[in-house]
Amino acid sequence: MRKSMMKAAVSALCIGLFTCIGLVTEANAAAKCIKGDRKAPYTIGWANIYSVPTWMKQTEGTIAAEVEELKKKGLVDKLVITDAQGDANVQIQQIQSMIDADVDAIILIAGSSTAPARVVADACAKGIAVINFDSLVDTDEVTAKINTDSNEWGDTAAKWLIAELGGKGKILVLNGPAGISVSDDRRKGANAALAANPGIEILAETNTAYNVAPAQETVTSLLFAHPEINGILSLGGALSAGAILAMDKQGRPMVPITGENARQFLELWKEKDLKSWATMQPNWLGAFATYTAVQALEGKDVPAFVKVPLPVIDNSNIDGYLARAKDFPADGYIFSPYDQKLFDELLAAK
Amino acid sequence: MSSLTRTGDDRLYWRAQGERNRGLMGLFAVVAAFLALYAYLFPGLLSVAGVSKFAQSWLPLALVAMAQAILMLTGGISLAIGATVSLGAVIAATTMSGYFGVAGGIVAVSASGLAIGALCGVIAIRLRLPAIIVTLAASFIIGGLALLILPRPGGAIPGWFSDLLAGNTPAALGLVFLVALLWKLYLATPLGLSLYAAGENPVGAYRAGVPVDAARIAAYAISGLLSTLAGLFIAAQTGSGDPVIGQAFTLNSIAAAVLGGVGFLGGRGTMRGAIAGSLLLSVMINVMFFLGFPPVAQYVAQGLIIIGAVALPQLTARFRRRP
Numbered sequence: 001m002r003k004s005m006m007k008a009a010v011s012a013l014c015i016g017l018f019t020c021i022g023l024v025t026e027a028n029a030a031a032k033c034i035k036g037d038r039k040a041p042y043t044i045g046w047a048n049i050y051s052v053p054t055w056m057k058q059t060e061g062t063i064a065a066e067v068e069e070l071k072k073k074g075l076v077d078k079l080v081i082t083d084a085q086g087d088a089n090v091q092i093q094q095i096q097s098m099i100d101a102d103v104d105a106i107i108l109i110a111g112s113s114t115a116p117a118r119v120v121a122d123a124c125a126k127g128i129a130v131i132n133f134d135s136l137v138d139t140d141e142v143t144a145k146i147n148t149d150s151n152e153w154g155d156t157a158a159k160w161l162i163a164e165l166g167g168k169g170k171i172l173v174l175n176g177p178a179g180i181s182v183s184d185d186r187r188k189g190a191n192a193a194l195a196a197n198p199g200i201e202i203l204a205e206t207n208t209a210y211n212v213a214p215a216q217e218t219v220t221s222l223l224f225a226h227p228e229i230n231g232i233l234s235l236g237g238a239l240s241a242g243a244i245l246a247m248d249k250q251g252r253p254m255v256p257i258t259g260e261n262a263r264q265f266l267e268l269w270k271e272k273d274l275k276s277w278a279t280m281q282p283n284w285l286g287a288f289a290t291y292t293a294v295q296a297l298e299g300k301d302v303p304a305f306v307k308v309p310l311p312v313i314d315n316s317n318i319d320g321y322l323a324r325a326k327d328f329p330a331d332g333y334i335f336s337p338y339d340q341k342l343f344d345e346l347l348a349a350k
Numbered sequence: 351m352s353s354l355t356r357t358g359d360d361r362l363y364w365r366a367q368g369e370r371n372r373g374l375m376g377l378f379a380v381v382a383a384f385l386a387l388y389a390y391l392f393p394g395l396l397s398v399a400g401v402s403k404f405a406q407s408w409l410p411l412a413l414v415a416m417a418q419a420i421l422m423l424t425g426g427i428s429l430a431i432g433a434t435v436s437l438g439a440v441i442a443a444t445t446m447s448g449y450f451g452v453a454g455g456i457v458a459v460s461a462s463g464l465a466i467g468a469l470c471g472v473i474a475i476r477l478r479l480p481a482i483i484v485t486l487a488a489s490f491i492i493g494g495l496a497l498l499i500l501p502r503p504g505g506a507i508p509g510w511f512s513d514l515l516a517g518n519t520p521a522a523l524g525l526v527f528l529v530a531l532l533w534k535l536y537l538a539t540p541l542g543l544s545l546y547a548a549g550e551n552p553v554g555a556y557r558a559g560v561p562v563d564a565a566r567i568a569a570y571a572i573s574g575l576l577s578t579l580a581g582l583f584i585a586a587q588t589g590s591g592d593p594v595i596g597q598a599f600t601l602n603s604i605a606a607a608v609l610g611g612v613g614f615l616g617g618r619g620t621m622r623g624a625i626a627g628s629l630l631l632s633v634m635i636n637v638m639f640f641l642g643f644p645p646v647a648q649y650v651a652q653g654l655i656i657i658g659a660v661a662l663p664q665l666t667a668r669f670r671r672r673p
Binding site for chain 2: 081083092100184
């Protein structure tokens with residue numbers, strides 16, 4: 001009796017284990033949205049929000065290069081590109097067209113963190129691999145999201161500047177456009193460090209597009225209003241270059257400033273012999289998203305969120321970046337080198 | 351006697367309509383050609399789901415084109431349409447999932463649109479200020495309000511309401527027809543009748559006893575209402591609110607109205623023209639996608655199509671005038 005009970009228990013355990021293993025392999029078998037009915041070579045749709053800024057052109061360059069690589073391997077046969085010209089409504093319409101055209105994968109920089117959620121979920125339901133990078137959508141109905149951590153961006157920048165100023169000083173805060181998640185998240189990331197250091201006084205904050213000219217214009221007028229500025233917390237793009245040019249025109253002494261890997265900023269940094277800190281939103285996120293889409297379509301499991309680490313550029317390693325400057329457009333971003341090995345490592349990291 | 355007069359009126363009515371349509375035939379032909387091309391490139395368009403999805407992307411543009419056209423017919427213009435769309439979207443996304451529910455949200459969105467539009471109208475008309483300046487200033491204020499209500503994209507729309515308006519039913523297409531029908535009814539009211547007169551010859555209309563100012567202010571209020579309703583639909587379509595979602599609509603509403611033959615000087619143009627103009631702008635995006643144009647070529651093609659559609663009626667008119 002007891003023996004048979006044992007047997008039953010063991011067999012139940014076995015069945016349970018097998019089911020578990022079965023479930024696990026099933027969960028590993030395919031990433032989200034993937035149904036397994038799509039076969040190589042794939043058609044990739046690249047739903048861009050705005051193709052004009054240099055950062056976008058460089059990013060598109062890495063996507064096109066990756067597609068060429070994948071074509072050679074017979075995995076991709078076509079890249080379809082749309083440009084919503086900054087209009088989130090048009091982007092939704094274009095993603096709908098991609099669904100109608102039955103592309104195999106959609107890689108996406110969202111023009112709004114909420115608006116494309118429903119159309120993206122529709123794509124996912126049709127078995128299209130959706131890889132969202134850089135500007136993310138608030139939905140889980142995608143194959144994978146790929147990005148750096150915007151909160152960490154702001155936090156690290158603020159901490160560097162506060163340490164540089166010895167916890168005391170008057171600063172300007174330069175933000176990206178208002179109402180955009182990325183600029184909002186970077187600013188929020190800086191909050192804790194700023195609140196913990198009451199010696200830091202924020203003289204003024206700006207909201208401009210991530211470009212040199214508007215930043216230069218607004219900083220110029222702020223300089224007239226504030227004779228004493230000890231530091232600038234610039235939260236991205238080419239804002240820092242605009243600020244340096246504005247101060248230089250007025251003959252103001254240079255102050256510690258944060259920023260991103262914009263070539264113009266890095267060159268001004270070297271030229272004016274500044275003490276600065278910068279990080280990078282790598283353009284190769286585009287190539288990585290393309291690679292990830294094909295990996296998912298090929299049946300490989302990919303993580304729902306891939307966090308790409310933010311590198312630090314400071315006075316110790318800036319020369320390494322500037323050495324490669326000539327390979328990048330004058331108003332572009334000097335991004336770090338990338339290869340398939342790096343992508344595989346990022347996808348393997350949990 | 352009275353029946354005789356009515357037939358006379360009818361004849362005049364249809365002649366006026368015919369006159370207005372003549373300039374639009376070219377545009378209608380271009381729109382029909384593009385729709386046919388779209389259906390050829392994407393046969394799935396000719397299904398309930400296909401029509402539904404296309405109408406959903408078109409409806410907001412149709413609404414703002416009408417919002418702009420009604421102002422341009424009275425000799426006005428609005429640069430605040432985009433900001434008003436954003437405001438409508440954020441009000442919908444913040445009220446509808448709260449205590450007052452969907453009905454409360456619709457009331458709040460409509461009331462704010464009417465109020466904002468009427469306020470702009472009163473300032474521009476009563477104080478005799480240029481509409482372009484008043485509405486430019488208003489666009490900053492309204493855009494700021496939207497950002498105050500919702501500093502970053504968020505909020506929510508109940509799922510059933512999103513599915514009702516922007517699911518797999520052609521509800522959006524029905525709404526276009528409904529709004530067009532309401533417009534016809536409005537034109538039959540005293541204020542509606544005054545609209546064209548107030549736009550084409552305000553002084554003459556005023557001397558003839560037409561309530562010019564009231565007609566113009568009413569046009570601003572209706573324009574505000576149509577804009578916030580476009581925002582409401584976008585919120586339903588996307589399931590959320592975004593404080594800057596409407597930005598592109600200011601320029602696109604003017605483009606659609608002008609494409610549709612609505613003049614800048616008032617009194618010239620028709621609503622069906624503006625609706626057709628918006629339809630062309632919307633279908634163009636999808637046609638270029640299916641033709642596989644690269645983005646840079648799309649910029650160029652878009653400009654060429656707009657110029658072509660505007661020039662076509664002029665060219666046909668000139669051709670017709672020749673003996």
